[in-house]
Each structure stands twice: as C-alpha cells, then as structure tokens.
Amino acid sequence: DAKTTQPNSMESNEEEPVHLPCNHSTISGTDYIHWYRQLPSQGPEYVIHGLTSNVNNRMASLAIAEDRKSSTLILHRATLRDAAVYYCIHEGQGFSFIFGKGTRLLVKP
Amino acid sequence: NAGVTQTPKFRILKIGQSMTLQCAQDMNHNYMYWYRQDPGMGLKLIYYSVGAGITDKGEVPNGYNVSRSTTEDFPLRLELAAPSQTSVYFCASSYSLAGRTDTQYFGPGTRLTVL
Numbered sequence: 118d119a120k121t122t123q124p125n126s127m128e129s130n131e132e133e134p135v136h137l138p139c140n141h142s143t144i145s146g147t148d149y150i151h152w153y154r155q156l157p158s159q160g161p162e163y164v165i166h167g168l169t170s171n172v173n174n175r176m177a178s179l180a181i182a183e184d185r186k187s188s189t190l191i192l193h194r195a196t197l198r199d200a201a202v203y204y205c206i207h208e209g210q211g212f213s214f215i216f217g218k219g220t221r222l223l224v225k226p
Numbered sequence: 227n228a229g230v231t232q233t234p235k236f237r238i239l240k241i242g243q244s245m246t247l248q249c250a251q252d253m254n255h256n257y258m259y260w261y262r263q264d265p266g267m268g269l270k271l272i273y274y275s276v277g278a279g280i281t282d283k284g285e286v287p288n289g290y291n292v293s294r295s296t297t298e299d300f301p302l303r304l305e306l307a308a309p310s311q312t313s314v315y316f317c318a319s320s321y322s323l324a325g326r327t328d329t330q331y332f333g334p335g336t337r338l339t340v341l
Contacts, residue, residue: 160332
C-alpha cells in the first residue's frame with residue numbers, strides 16, 4: 118500500500134511560514150507525491166504535486182527529500198483561510214491514491 | 227464552467243432503501259472517482275472510471291454500483307442502504323494520461339444518513 122504518515126495536528130501564527138511534514142517510506146522511483154487540503158464542509162482541493170525536485174506554485178512550495186522518503190509542504194505566510202486538513206498522498210502503482218487522516222492545521226490570529 | 231456538481235446535497239434513507247447519487251462534470255475529464263469520508267477520517271475510494279463504459283473498484287466498493295455511459299456523468303447507486311453507509315460522498319474528476327492520476331477536482335459532497 119502507498120501509505121503516508123503525517124502529524125495529527127499543527128498550529129501556526131497568522132502571517133508566519135508553516136512547514137507540514139510527511140513520510141512516505143515505501144515510495145518508488147516513479148511515484149508522485151500529491152498534497153490536497155480540505156476546508157471545513159468542503160471537498161478536497163489540489164495544492165501541489167511533485168516527483169523528485171522541489172516545486173513551487175501560487176499556493177505553496179513542496180520540498181522533497183533527496184531519498185524521496187519524506188516531503189514538506191511549505192505555506193510561506195499562513196492566513197486564517199489556510200486553516201484546513203492537509204493530506205499528503207503517495208500515488209503508488211496500479212492507481213493507488215490513498216488519503217490518510219491528514220494534518221489539521223490551526224492558524225492563530 | 228460549473229466544475230463538478232453533485233446532487234442531492236443531503237439525504238436521509240431508511241435501512242434497505244435504494245438511491246442514486248448524481249455526479250456530473252463539464253471539464254471534459256476522462257477520469258472520474260467516487261470517495262466516501264467517514265467522520266474524522268480521510269477519503270476512501272469506492273469506484274473510479276477511466277472513460278465512458280469503463281469502471282473499476284477502489285478500496286471500499288461493497289454495497290455500491292456505478293456506471294459511466296457518458297464522459298460527463300458518473301452516478302453512484304446504493305441498492306440496499308445500511309447504517310454503515312452513513313457518510314459524506316465526494317465525486318471527483320481529472321484529466322489523466324498513461325494510468326497516472328492528475329489534479330483531481332472535487333464536488334461539494336453529498337451527506338447521506340441511513341437510519
């Protein structure tokens with residue numbers, strides 16, 4: 118199974134950077150890492166994904182370890198609207214796309 | 227574009243009743259998915275489809291059926307509702323090539339309670 122390990126919850130202050138960690142120790146060379154987030158009472162929304170090198174987009178940055186067994190989602194300046202559950206998903210072979218319990222991010226004003 | 231739409235938003239069923247959850251997308255995506263999310267848990271894949279006429283089981287398919295007669299629509303059928311099927315159901319779609327999933331776009335969900 119393509120499973121990931123994330124902390125249950127994290128806290129951040131508004132306008133400070135947030136680093137959300139994820140372990141994906143069973144990843145293989147062609148497996149992608151995806152991050153989604155789910156705001157209260159909404160469906161998940163895409164944040165970012167990557168394979169080997171670090172990735173940036175307007176929402177966040179994704180830092181992937183050299184051995185690819187872990188990654189970190191970076192929100193550069195957390196806002197109250199970033200309070201959500203963040204899911205790290207290791208896309209394995211044969212359409213294995215498993216959402217774990219995710220990390221609940223609390224942003225304090 | 228409306229994106230991914232789901233109906234109904236809420237539904238209460240009695241044990242043994244049946245119903246169909248509707249899902250439609252207007253983005254011409256080839257892949258479509260059905261997930262369920264139990265309270266405090268992540269999403270679990272029920273069924274998915276890689277194109278019209280092609281469906282496959284996900285992690286938790288028992289008690290559900292799907293069909294995909296058009297690119298746009300992917301209904302989920304519950305034949306004999308059970309309390310264990312009380313959950314929030316999310317439909318999603320993506321444009322994917324070569325067997326890899328790509329960015330999935332999710333609908334707003336259907337909250338189903340079976341009493």
